[in-house]
Amino acid sequence: MSVSSELFAKALKLIPGGVNSPVRAFRSVGGAPFFVTRADGATLTTADGRELIDFVCTWGPAILGHNHPVIREAIRTALDRGTSFGTPNPLEVEMAELITQFVPSIEKVRMCNSGTEATMSAIRLARGFTGRDKIIKFSGCYHGHSDSLLIKAGSGALTHGNPDSAGVPASFAQETIVLPFNDAPAVESAFAAHPGQIACVILEPYIGNVGFILPDRGYLQALREITARHGAVLIFDEVMTGFRLARGGVQELEGIRPDLTTLGKIIGGGLPVGAFGGRAEIMDRLAPLGPVYQAGTLSGNPLAMAAGIAGLKLLRELDPYPRLDRLGRQLRDAVLAAAQAKGLAVQVPQCGSMLSVFFTATPVRDYASALTGDAKVFGRFFSACLEGGVYLPPSAYEAWFLSTAHEGSAIDRACEVISRAIAGL
Numbered sequence: 001m002s003v004s005s006e007l008f009a010k011a012l013k014l015i016p017g018g019v020n021s022p023v024r025a026f027r028s029v030g031g032a033p034f035f036v037t038r039a040d041g042a043t044l045t046t047a048d049g050r051e052l053i054d055f056v057c058t059w060g061p062a063i064l065g066h067n068h069p070v071i072r073e074a075i076r077t078a079l080d081r082g083t084s085f086g087t088p089n090p091l092e093v094e095m096a097e098l099i100t101q102f103v104p105s106i107e108k109v110r111m112c113n114s115g116t117e118a119t120m121s122a123i124r125l126a127r128g129f130t131g132r133d134k135i136i137k138f139s140g141c142y143h144g145h146s147d148s149l150l151i152k153a154g155s156g157a158l159t160h161g162n163p164d165s166a167g168v169p170a171s172f173a174q175e176t177i178v179l180p181f182n183d184a185p186a187v188e189s190a191f192a193a194h195p196g197q198i199a200c201v202i203l204e205p206y207i208g209n210v211g212f213i214l215p216d217r218g219y220l221q222a223l224r225e226i227t228a229r230h231g232a233v234l235i236f237d238e239v240m241t242g243f244r245l246a247r248g249g250v251q252e253l254e255g256i257r258p259d260l261t262t263l264g265k266i267i268g269g270g271l272p273v274g275a276f277g278g279r280a281e282i283m284d285r286l287a288p289l290g291p292v293y294q295a296g297t298l299s300g301n302p303l304a305m306a307a308g309i310a311g312l313k314l315l316r317e318l319d320p321y322p323r324l325d326r327l328g329r330q331l332r333d334a335v336l337a338a339a340q341a342k343g344l345a346v347q348v349p350q351c352g353s354m355l356s357v358f359f360t361a362t363p364v365r366d367y368a369s370a371l372t373g374d375a376k377v378f379g380r381f382f383s384a385c386l387e388g389g390v391y392l393p394p395s396a397y398e399a400w401f402l403s404t405a406h407e408g409s410a411i412d413r414a415c416e417v418i419s420r421a422i423a424g425l
Ligand code: HOZ
Pocket: 021, 022, 023, 024, 059, 142, 155, 156, 208, 209, 398
């Protein structure tokens, strides 16, 4: 019996499903998850000593590769000074300065501990600011696991067949209007049907939680225009895309200023973190200035701030985005070429260091078209890649992530394994 199987057998008795986050389970791709004891650069080392080229990158944060020496050193230095203060600390100010410089729509920012907290708090803030209760979200977008947002959600909720989670009171769900992505007239109609009632529109501007999906040209601009006209808050959830697709996220690529932005992942350099920020006029409605309450014992934690600051400074110094885009294209082209040779229909939406593979002939532009992807074929593809030493997200509905550490032999080897896996399908 392998070390991973032994650990998983034990974990199943102690932890629901054996995992601390459902996306780590292999239930939709078959088999059991492996345990990792170390991660360096583009590589995970399993408890059984196998080395795998990793395209999950800890679900986004590891844009510079795992265990980056500069980030490690920053954590070490912070650790020598104490792990948590429960008072303001100078690193919080430095982090806020960096975030507001990188993302111009963010005039003020509040740190928290996860992307879920960030989106939950941003929604409350939008409601408190507008005095309205209803929110619009889009099917397939996943904004963490707070009640109002677990409706037609992507990520693990979709992978494991619970896009509408049990435990969400119907009265909460009633306040969430779910619309198809890439359909601006649907948003227009929702505002017409609920005049003066919609507090905000929240979306992943490039969806990363039902696979990777790009907006149609003009769609995000239309959302900006409609929300402004109706006095509703536009929230870009850039937990995944922030600092990953450009220093200023999708809003920089698209030239759009949302009212609020939620962040996480990269700004923690691999430690737990989240943040939300935006127009000062809205942010100043937060306690202690305003009546919208939001708090956290570990918010702005010095270790997480140190790691995140080191990561953001490296991104500023290295400007890795053109390199990451080349890697993303190399991977996409390898998949497309292998699929063409095999006569297999695939869609591979890609931007920079995010992409995903849908086994379908239908162009993927929303939740419904994402579901036309053949999840069974994906499962076989996933297993063949793993067998060859390449770890993909264990779900047909998750984005793949690349890091600068994939450059060179890792990406070349991965492309070979992936092409062979497709040829063998
Ligand atoms: N947004 C991440 C995956 N889509 C979250 C990872 C997790 O839920 O553990």
